[in-house]
Amino acid sequence: MPLLNRIDAMKRSLPSYLLAASLLLTGCSKEDNGAVQSDPDGGGSKGVIAYSTLTSNNPFFNVISSNLEAEARAAGYEVTVVSGDEDAKKQSDQIKDFIARQVSAIVLNPCDSKSIGPAIEEANKAGIPVFTCDIKCLAPDAVVVSHIATDNLQGGRLAGEAMIEALGEEGGKVLVLDKREVESCLLRVQGFKEVVAKHNAGPAPGKIEIVAELPGAGQKIKGRETTQAALQSYPDLAGIFAINDPSALGAYSALEEAGKADQVKIIAFDGQPEGKQAIKDGKIYADPIQFPDRIGRQTAQAIVAYFNGEDVEAEQLIPTELYRQADAQNDPDLK
Numbered sequence: 001m002p003l004l005n006r007i008d009a010m011k012r013s014l015p016s017y018l019l020a021a022s023l024l025l026t027g028c029s030k031e032d033n034g035a036v037q038s039d040p041d042g043g044g045s046k047g048v049i050a051y052s053t054l055t056s057n058n059p060f061f062n063v064i065s066s067n068l069e070a071e072a073r074a075a076g077y078e079v080t081v082v083s084g085d086e087d088a089k090k091q092s093d094q095i096k097d098f099i100a101r102q103v104s105a106i107v108l109n110p111c112d113s114k115s116i117g118p119a120i121e122e123a124n125k126a127g128i129p130v131f132t133c134d135i136k137c138l139a140p141d142a143v144v145v146s147h148i149a150t151d152n153l154q155g156g157r158l159a160g161e162a163m164i165e166a167l168g169e170e171g172g173k174v175l176v177l178d179k180r181e182v183e184s185c186l187l188r189v190q191g192f193k194e195v196v197a198k199h200n201a202g203p204a205p206g207k208i209e210i211v212a213e214l215p216g217a218g219q220k221i222k223g224r225e226t227t228q229a230a231l232q233s234y235p236d237l238a239g240i241f242a243i244n245d246p247s248a249l250g251a252y253s254a255l256e257e258a259g260k261a262d263q264v265k266i267i268a269f270d271g272q273p274e275g276k277q278a279i280k281d282g283k284i285y286a287d288p289i290q291f292p293d294r295i296g297r298q299t300a301q302a303i304v305a306y307f308n309g310e311d312v313e314a315e316q317l318i319p320t321e322l323y324r325q326a327d328a329q330n331d332p333d334l335k
Helices: 003-013 016-024 059-074 088-101 117-125 152-170 183-201 220-233 245-257 273-280 292-307 325-329
Strands: 028-030 036-038 048-053 078-083 105-108 130-133 146-150 172-178 208-215 239-242 265-267 287-289 315-318 321-323
Touching (some): 059 078, 059 292, 088 105, 105 292, 130 292, 146 292, 152 172, 152 183, 152 208, 152 265, 152 287, 152 321, 172 183, 172 220, 172 245, 208 220, 245 265
Parallel strands (some): 105 130
Antiparallel strands (some): 028 036
Protein backbone atom coordinates (compact mmCIF):
# COMPACT_ATOMS: atom_id res chain seq x y z
CA MET A 1 0.00 0.00 0.00
CA PRO A 2 1.45 3.45 -0.91
CA LEU A 3 2.56 5.60 2.01
CA LEU A 4 -0.14 8.23 1.53
CA ASN A 5 -2.83 5.55 1.53
CA ARG A 6 -1.37 4.07 4.73
CA ILE A 7 -1.56 7.50 6.34
CA ASP A 8 -5.20 7.88 5.21
CA ALA A 9 -6.10 4.42 6.45
CA MET A 10 -4.46 5.02 9.80
CA LYS A 11 -6.30 8.29 10.39
CA ARG A 12 -9.67 7.09 9.14
CA SER A 13 -9.61 3.79 11.00
CA LEU A 14 -9.31 5.42 14.43
CA PRO A 15 -12.50 5.43 16.48
CA SER A 16 -13.97 8.92 16.51
CA TYR A 17 -13.37 9.45 20.24
CA LEU A 18 -9.67 8.53 19.87
CA LEU A 19 -9.26 10.78 16.86
CA ALA A 20 -10.84 13.67 18.71
CA ALA A 21 -8.59 13.07 21.70
CA SER A 22 -5.45 12.94 19.59
CA LEU A 23 -6.34 16.18 17.85
CA LEU A 24 -7.00 17.95 21.12
CA LEU A 25 -3.56 16.93 22.35
CA THR A 26 -1.97 18.76 19.42
CA GLY A 27 -3.26 22.22 20.42
CA CYS A 28 -0.51 24.84 20.44
CA SER A 29 0.26 28.51 20.29
CA LYS A 30 3.14 30.62 18.97
CA GLU A 31 5.55 32.56 21.12
CA ASP A 32 7.03 35.87 19.96
CA ASN A 33 10.18 34.08 18.79
CA GLY A 34 8.14 31.95 16.38
CA ALA A 35 8.64 28.63 18.21
CA VAL A 36 5.78 26.18 18.46
CA GLN A 37 4.67 25.76 22.05
CA SER A 38 2.30 23.25 23.62
CA ASP A 39 -1.08 24.49 24.74
CA PRO A 40 -2.33 22.18 27.51
CA ASP A 41 -5.90 23.39 27.14
CA GLY A 42 -5.99 23.01 23.35
CA GLY A 43 -8.86 25.50 23.19
CA GLY A 44 -11.20 22.80 21.86
CA SER A 45 -9.62 23.05 18.42
CA LYS A 46 -9.67 20.26 15.87
CA GLY A 47 -5.88 20.30 15.71
CA VAL A 48 -2.88 22.39 14.76
CA ILE A 49 -1.72 23.31 11.27
CA ALA A 50 1.96 24.31 11.27
CA TYR A 51 3.19 26.50 8.41
CA SER A 52 6.83 27.24 7.53
CA THR A 53 6.97 30.08 5.01
CA LEU A 54 9.84 30.80 2.64
CA THR A 55 10.34 34.21 4.28
CA SER A 56 8.46 36.77 6.33
CA ASN A 57 10.24 39.62 4.53
CA ASN A 58 8.19 39.28 1.34
CA PRO A 59 4.59 40.61 1.54
CA PHE A 60 3.45 37.87 -0.85
CA PHE A 61 4.04 35.14 1.73
CA ASN A 62 2.49 37.22 4.50
CA VAL A 63 -0.73 37.42 2.49
CA ILE A 64 -0.72 33.63 2.02
CA SER A 65 -0.16 33.21 5.75
CA SER A 66 -2.93 35.55 6.90
CA ASN A 67 -5.51 34.03 4.55
CA LEU A 68 -4.53 30.45 5.37
CA GLU A 69 -4.79 31.23 9.07
CA ALA A 70 -8.18 32.93 8.79
CA GLU A 71 -9.67 30.12 6.71
CA ALA A 72 -8.29 27.36 8.96
CA ARG A 73 -9.40 29.05 12.18
CA ALA A 74 -12.89 29.47 10.75
CA ALA A 75 -12.91 25.68 10.27
CA GLY A 76 -11.86 25.10 13.89
CA TYR A 77 -8.08 24.61 13.55
CA GLU A 78 -5.24 26.37 15.32
CA VAL A 79 -2.43 27.69 13.11
CA THR A 80 1.21 28.37 13.94
CA VAL A 81 3.49 30.15 11.48
CA VAL A 82 7.30 30.34 11.39
CA SER A 83 9.64 31.74 8.76
CA GLY A 84 12.22 29.56 7.04
CA ASP A 85 14.17 32.73 6.20
CA GLU A 86 15.16 31.17 2.84
CA ASP A 87 17.38 28.76 4.78
CA ALA A 88 16.81 25.10 3.86
CA LYS A 89 18.55 23.81 7.00
CA LYS A 90 16.52 26.06 9.28
CA GLN A 91 13.30 24.95 7.59
CA SER A 92 14.22 21.27 7.96
CA ASP A 93 14.78 21.86 11.68
CA GLN A 94 11.38 23.54 11.89
CA ILE A 95 9.75 20.47 10.34
CA LYS A 96 11.47 18.25 12.92
CA ASP A 97 10.08 20.50 15.63
CA PHE A 98 6.58 20.23 14.13
CA ILE A 99 6.92 16.44 14.20
CA ALA A 100 8.06 16.47 17.83
CA ARG A 101 5.04 18.62 18.71
CA GLN A 102 2.76 16.16 16.89
CA VAL A 103 0.96 18.79 14.84
CA SER A 104 -1.98 17.67 12.73
CA ALA A 105 -0.68 18.93 9.35
CA ILE A 106 2.35 20.72 7.93
CA VAL A 107 2.33 23.38 5.21
CA LEU A 108 5.52 24.49 3.45
CA ASN A 109 6.91 26.91 0.93
CA PRO A 110 10.12 24.89 0.47
CA CYS A 111 13.25 27.02 0.78
CA ASP A 112 14.92 24.51 -1.52
CA SER A 113 12.64 22.35 -3.66
CA LYS A 114 14.98 19.33 -3.64
CA SER A 115 16.84 19.35 -0.32
CA ILE A 116 13.60 19.62 1.67
CA GLY A 117 12.81 16.02 0.72
CA PRO A 118 14.32 14.15 3.72
CA ALA A 119 12.50 16.38 6.23
CA ILE A 120 9.18 15.75 4.47
CA GLU A 121 9.92 12.03 4.50
CA GLU A 122 10.32 12.23 8.28
CA ALA A 123 6.86 13.79 8.51
CA ASN A 124 5.52 11.02 6.26
CA LYS A 125 6.92 8.37 8.60
CA ALA A 126 5.33 10.16 11.57
CA GLY A 127 1.95 10.01 9.84
CA ILE A 128 1.65 13.81 9.52
CA PRO A 129 0.22 14.95 6.16
CA VAL A 130 2.28 17.57 4.32
CA PHE A 131 0.93 20.23 1.97
CA THR A 132 2.97 22.67 -0.13
CA CYS A 133 1.86 26.01 -1.48
CA ASP A 134 3.43 28.37 -4.03
CA ILE A 135 6.66 26.34 -4.20
CA LYS A 136 6.66 22.63 -5.03
CA CYS A 137 8.79 19.87 -3.54
CA LEU A 138 10.83 18.15 -6.27
CA ALA A 139 12.26 15.34 -4.10
CA PRO A 140 10.93 12.10 -5.65
CA ASP A 141 10.50 10.10 -2.42
CA ALA A 142 8.74 12.80 -0.39
CA VAL A 143 4.94 12.44 -0.19
CA VAL A 144 2.90 15.65 -0.40
CA VAL A 145 -0.89 15.40 -0.18
CA SER A 146 -1.56 18.46 -2.33
CA HIS A 147 0.34 21.35 -3.90
CA ILE A 148 -1.56 24.63 -4.24
CA ALA A 149 0.10 27.32 -6.32
CA THR A 150 0.06 29.86 -9.07
CA ASP A 151 0.23 28.36 -12.55
CA ASN A 152 3.79 29.60 -12.89
CA LEU A 153 4.38 28.07 -16.32
CA GLN A 154 1.33 29.89 -17.67
CA GLY A 155 2.50 33.07 -15.93
CA GLY A 156 5.95 32.76 -17.47
CA ARG A 157 4.35 32.50 -20.89
CA LEU A 158 2.40 35.70 -20.21
CA ALA A 159 5.68 37.36 -19.22
CA GLY A 160 7.18 36.30 -22.55
CA GLU A 161 4.22 37.78 -24.43
CA ALA A 162 4.59 41.01 -22.44
CA MET A 163 8.29 41.23 -23.33
CA ILE A 164 7.54 40.79 -27.04
CA GLU A 165 4.90 43.52 -26.73
CA ALA A 166 7.23 45.85 -24.80
CA LEU A 167 10.17 45.55 -27.21
CA GLY A 168 8.05 45.70 -30.35
CA GLU A 169 9.66 45.55 -33.79
CA GLU A 170 13.07 46.50 -32.42
CA GLY A 171 13.49 43.39 -30.26
CA GLY A 172 16.87 43.27 -28.56
CA LYS A 173 18.98 41.73 -25.84
CA VAL A 174 17.28 40.49 -22.67
CA LEU A 175 18.60 39.57 -19.23
CA VAL A 176 16.77 37.05 -17.03
CA LEU A 177 17.05 37.45 -13.25
CA ASP A 178 16.24 33.99 -11.89
CA LYS A 179 16.21 31.97 -8.65
CA ARG A 180 17.10 28.40 -9.56
CA GLU A 181 16.69 26.87 -6.10
CA VAL A 182 12.93 27.32 -6.28
CA GLU A 183 10.61 25.29 -8.51
CA SER A 184 8.09 28.09 -9.10
CA CYS A 185 10.82 30.39 -10.46
CA LEU A 186 12.17 27.66 -12.73
CA LEU A 187 8.69 27.31 -14.26
CA ARG A 188 8.39 31.07 -14.81
CA VAL A 189 11.66 31.16 -16.73
CA GLN A 190 10.71 28.03 -18.66
CA GLY A 191 7.41 29.56 -19.81
CA PHE A 192 9.11 32.85 -20.68
CA LYS A 193 11.75 31.12 -22.80
CA GLU A 194 9.17 28.95 -24.58
CA VAL A 195 7.26 32.00 -25.82
CA VAL A 196 10.42 33.89 -26.81
CA ALA A 197 11.73 30.85 -28.75
CA LYS A 198 8.42 30.49 -30.58
CA HIS A 199 8.46 34.20 -31.44
CA ASN A 200 12.04 34.03 -32.72
CA ALA A 201 11.19 31.03 -34.92
CA GLY A 202 8.38 32.92 -36.65
CA PRO A 203 8.37 35.55 -39.39
CA ALA A 204 7.56 38.51 -37.14
CA PRO A 205 10.23 41.19 -36.63
CA GLY A 206 11.75 42.07 -33.30
CA LYS A 207 13.85 39.03 -32.49
CA ILE A 208 14.78 38.67 -28.84
CA GLU A 209 18.15 37.39 -27.66
CA ILE A 210 18.38 36.13 -24.08
CA VAL A 211 22.00 37.02 -23.40
CA ALA A 212 22.23 35.83 -19.79
CA GLU A 213 20.33 34.11 -16.99
CA LEU A 214 21.76 35.36 -13.70
CA PRO A 215 20.75 35.01 -10.04
CA GLY A 216 18.55 37.78 -8.71
CA ALA A 217 17.68 35.80 -5.57
CA GLY A 218 14.20 37.31 -5.58
CA GLN A 219 15.63 40.26 -3.61
CA LYS A 220 16.07 43.98 -4.27
CA ILE A 221 19.72 44.11 -3.28
CA LYS A 222 20.78 41.09 -5.33
CA GLY A 223 18.65 42.19 -8.29
CA ARG A 224 20.38 45.56 -8.22
CA GLU A 225 23.89 44.10 -7.92
CA THR A 226 23.36 41.53 -10.67
CA THR A 227 21.93 44.12 -13.03
CA GLN A 228 24.84 46.49 -12.36
CA ALA A 229 27.28 43.72 -13.31
CA ALA A 230 25.27 42.70 -16.39
CA LEU A 231 25.25 46.26 -17.71
CA GLN A 232 29.03 46.15 -17.87
CA SER A 233 28.86 43.21 -20.29
CA TYR A 234 25.69 44.24 -22.10
CA PRO A 235 25.45 48.05 -22.20
CA ASP A 236 22.90 47.78 -25.04
CA LEU A 237 20.46 45.70 -23.00
CA ALA A 238 16.84 46.18 -24.12
CA GLY A 239 14.86 44.16 -21.59
CA ILE A 240 14.92 42.38 -18.23
CA PHE A 241 12.66 39.59 -17.05
CA ALA A 242 12.77 39.31 -13.26
CA ILE A 243 11.09 36.39 -11.50
CA ASN A 244 9.45 38.65 -8.90
CA ASP A 245 8.78 42.28 -8.01
CA PRO A 246 11.59 42.78 -5.48
CA SER A 247 14.33 41.68 -7.89
CA ALA A 248 12.70 43.78 -10.64
CA LEU A 249 12.72 46.86 -8.41
CA GLY A 250 16.37 46.22 -7.62
CA ALA A 251 17.06 46.01 -11.36
CA TYR A 252 15.27 49.31 -11.93
CA SER A 253 17.44 50.96 -9.27
CA ALA A 254 20.57 49.83 -11.14
CA LEU A 255 19.19 51.05 -14.47
CA GLU A 256 18.30 54.42 -13.01
CA GLU A 257 21.76 54.79 -11.53
CA ALA A 258 23.31 53.95 -14.93
CA GLY A 259 21.02 56.36 -16.78
CA LYS A 260 19.38 53.50 -18.68
CA ALA A 261 15.92 53.41 -17.07
CA ASP A 262 14.28 54.60 -20.31
CA GLN A 263 16.33 52.20 -22.46
CA VAL A 264 15.43 48.91 -20.75
CA LYS A 265 11.92 47.47 -20.39
CA ILE A 266 11.30 45.38 -17.27
CA ILE A 267 8.81 42.55 -17.01
CA ALA A 268 8.37 41.29 -13.47
CA PHE A 269 6.09 38.76 -11.76
CA ASP A 270 3.84 38.86 -8.67
CA GLY A 271 1.64 41.95 -8.55
CA GLN A 272 2.62 43.01 -5.04
CA PRO A 273 1.39 46.52 -4.13
CA GLU A 274 4.90 47.97 -4.60
CA GLY A 275 5.19 46.22 -7.96
CA LYS A 276 1.80 47.48 -9.12
CA GLN A 277 2.75 51.01 -8.09
CA ALA A 278 5.96 50.68 -10.09
CA ILE A 279 3.91 49.65 -13.12
CA LYS A 280 1.70 52.72 -12.67
CA ASP A 281 4.81 54.90 -12.40
CA GLY A 282 6.30 53.39 -15.57
CA LYS A 283 9.22 51.69 -13.85
CA ILE A 284 7.99 48.18 -14.72
CA TYR A 285 6.20 47.48 -17.99
CA ALA A 286 3.92 44.65 -16.82
CA ASP A 287 3.46 41.78 -14.35
CA PRO A 288 1.72 38.45 -14.57
CA ILE A 289 -0.03 38.87 -11.21
CA GLN A 290 -0.58 36.15 -8.63
CA PHE A 291 -3.35 35.79 -6.08
CA PRO A 292 -1.71 34.88 -2.75
CA ASP A 293 -5.01 35.33 -0.91
CA ARG A 294 -6.53 32.53 -2.98
CA ILE A 295 -3.46 30.33 -2.44
CA GLY A 296 -3.77 30.71 1.32
CA ARG A 297 -7.51 30.04 1.45
CA GLN A 298 -7.34 27.13 -0.97
CA THR A 299 -4.51 25.50 1.00
CA ALA A 300 -6.56 25.64 4.20
CA GLN A 301 -9.59 24.28 2.36
CA ALA A 302 -7.53 21.36 1.03
CA ILE A 303 -6.39 20.47 4.55
CA VAL A 304 -9.92 20.61 5.93
CA ALA A 305 -11.20 18.48 3.04
CA TYR A 306 -8.46 15.93 3.64
CA PHE A 307 -9.37 15.54 7.32
CA ASN A 308 -13.03 15.27 6.34
CA GLY A 309 -12.14 12.20 4.29
CA GLU A 310 -12.69 13.89 0.93
CA ASP A 311 -10.56 13.36 -2.16
CA VAL A 312 -8.02 16.15 -2.59
CA GLU A 313 -6.36 16.90 -5.93
CA ALA A 314 -2.60 16.38 -5.92
CA GLU A 315 -2.03 19.72 -7.65
CA GLN A 316 -4.24 22.80 -7.71
CA LEU A 317 -3.06 25.62 -9.99
CA ILE A 318 -4.39 29.19 -10.04
CA PRO A 319 -3.91 31.09 -13.36
CA THR A 320 -2.18 34.49 -13.49
CA GLU A 321 -3.44 37.61 -15.25
CA LEU A 322 -1.29 40.18 -17.07
CA TYR A 323 -1.31 43.58 -15.37
CA ARG A 324 -0.21 46.63 -17.40
CA GLN A 325 -0.05 50.37 -16.78
CA ALA A 326 -3.66 50.84 -17.90
CA ASP A 327 -4.75 48.38 -15.20
CA ALA A 328 -2.68 50.23 -12.61
CA GLN A 329 -4.18 53.57 -13.57
CA ASN A 330 -7.65 52.17 -12.87
CA ASP A 331 -6.62 50.36 -9.69
CA PRO A 332 -8.40 51.99 -6.68
CA ASP A 333 -5.83 50.54 -4.27
CA LEU A 334 -2.98 52.61 -5.77
CA LYS A 335 -2.18 56.25 -5.08
